[in-house]
Amino acid sequence: MAHIHILDTTIRDGQQALWGMRMKAGMALPVAPIIDRTGYSVIDTTASSLFEVLARSCQENPWEGLDLLVEAMPRTPKRAGMRSNAAVTFSITPDALMDAWMRQLNVHGLRSFWVYDVLFNIDKMLRLAKVAKEFGSTCAGALMFTLSPVHTDAYYADKAKKLAASDDIDSILIYDTAGVLEKERLSTLIPAILAVSRGKPIELHANNILGQSGKAYLDAVELGVTILHTSSRPLANGPAVPSVQMFAHNLEVMGHTHDLNLDLLEPVATHFERVGRAAGYLINQNNEYDVLAVKHQIPGGMVGTLKANLATHRMEHRLDEVLRETAVVRRELAYPGMATPFSQIVGIQAVLNIVTGKRYSIVSDEVIAYAAGHYGEMVAPIEPNVLDKIMSNPRAKHVVANPPEQPTIQELRKRHGTEDDDELLLRALVPEADLVRMRAAGAVRRDYPLFSSPELEEVSRLILATKLPSAQLRFGEIELELYGSQAV
Secondary structure, eight states, X not given: OOBOEEEEOIIIIIHHHHSTTOOOHHHHGGGHHHHHHTTOSOEEEEEHHHHHHHHHTSOOOHHHHHHHHHHHOOSSOEEEEEETTBSSSSSOOOHHHHHHHHHHHHHTTOOEEEEEOTTXXXXXXXXXXXXXXXXXXEEEEEEEEOOSSSOOHHHHHHHHHXXXXXXXXXXXXXXXXXXXXXXXXXXXXXXXXXXXXXXXXXXXXXXXXXXXXXXXXXXXXXXXXXXEEEBOGGGOSTTSOOBHXXXXXXXXXXXXXXXXXXXXXXXXXXXXXXXXXXXXXXXXXXXXXXXXXXXXXXXHHHHHHHHHHXXXXXXXXXXXXXXXXXXXXXXXXXXXXXXXXXXXXXXXXXXXXXXXXXXXXXXXXXXXXXXXXXXXXXXXXXXXXXXXXHHTSTTHHHHXXXXXXXXXXXXXXXXXXXXXXXXXHHHHHSOHHHHHHHHHTOSOOSSOOOOOOHHHHHXXXXXXXXXXXXXXXXXXXXXXXXXXXXXX
C-alpha cells in the first residue's frame, strides 16, 4: 500500500475551469485557513491568466488578493503555474518578463511552481526553474499530455529524462488537460517515465472531462504515482479535476494512506457551494463520456470560449460542427498539445473555418507564428497543403519577418515607466484603461456577500412554485411582500 500526497487546486484550476477565473480573493479567504489546516502537500493558488481576469473583469488587484491568501495559509506551500514562454497572451512573452514574473511570485511568498511548455522548450522551462531555486522553491516540470499518433511513450520519456536530469526540477507532473488517460495507456506511460525520473516523484493532474479521471487516479497510484491533484467537490469534476472527497474515500477503500483531516472538507465545500450559487457560477459538475472529446481534446473551459465566439456570429447552433472541425485542424497542424495557447489557437481557427465557409481563408497571426516556428519545435510537420494556405496568407510575410522580441528587463521597465516589477507585470499584461478601473474600485474585499440563507432559498422556491402575482412572507419579526414583474 502507498502513502499518497494530495495537492489542492480548488482556488486555481477548479475556479479556472468552472468559474472562468473570476474567483475574487474574498470568495476564498473565509475558508483559506481551513484549507491550510487540511493536510494538503501543496495549495495551487494562481497563474498569469487569473491575474489578467481579476484585473480586467473583476477590478481587483491580483497582487493584493494573493498577499491576503498567502497570509491566510501560512502552513502549506503555495503554488503557481506558468507557461515557459508566455504570460497571459497567446503570443510570446520576453524571457526577461517571464523571469520577473517568477521572481515576483516568490517575493509574494509562493514556494512551489509547475512550469510547462506544450512544445517542450526545455531550456526555457529549466531557466525558470533555476529562478525559483534562487528562493529555495520547488518546481515541477510538466509533461502536457495529449493523445496523438506522434505523442508516444518514448516521446514523453525523452522529455521527462531531460527535465529530471536538472537539479532544479523536483518532480515530474503529468498534466492531462482533456482527461483522456486511462489504464491501458497509463500502464505503459508511467513505467516509461519512472524509468528516467531519477527517483523524483510523479504527479498527476487529469481534468475529469470524460468522467474517467477518478479511476485513472487510482490506476496511477497502483503504478507508482504519489502526488495527485484534487479540488473541493463544488469546484471539481466536469472540466476540473476529481473531487478530494471521493478520491480520499477511494484511497482508503483501496488501503492507501494520506495526510488529510477529512473533517475539514465539508465546511470548505459548503462555503464554495454557497459562493457559487450566490455568484451564479457552475458548481457540482459531472460529465458524460463523449467520444468526440477524445478526438478534439479541448479543455472544458475552452468550450465556453468557442460558444462565445460563435454567438458573435449568431451561430451557436453550430458548436458541434466546430468541435468536429477542431479535431481536423488539430491533426492538420501536427497535433499540438491542447493546452494554452494551442487549445485556443486551434479552436479559434476551427471557428474561422466554419464561420467563413472556406477553410483557412482567414488565418490568425498566432497560427502563422506557430507554422514559422516562433513557439518552438513542432512534434511533427504541418500537412503540406495546409502549410501552403497558411504561408500564402497576406499577413504571413510580416509575421515571419518579425519574430518575438527579447528586450532586457531594464528596457521593459523604461518602456512601461516603472521600476516596481509588480507594477511592471500589471502594465505589461493588462491594458492601462483596465488598470485605472481596477484602482478606482479600491481595496480588495476580504469576504463575498452571499445573499443566501435557508430562508431566502425557501422564498425562491415559493416564488417559482406560485402563479400568484404577489406573496406575503413572515420570518419572525420580518415581513416581506413580493410582487411578480406582471403585477399591477
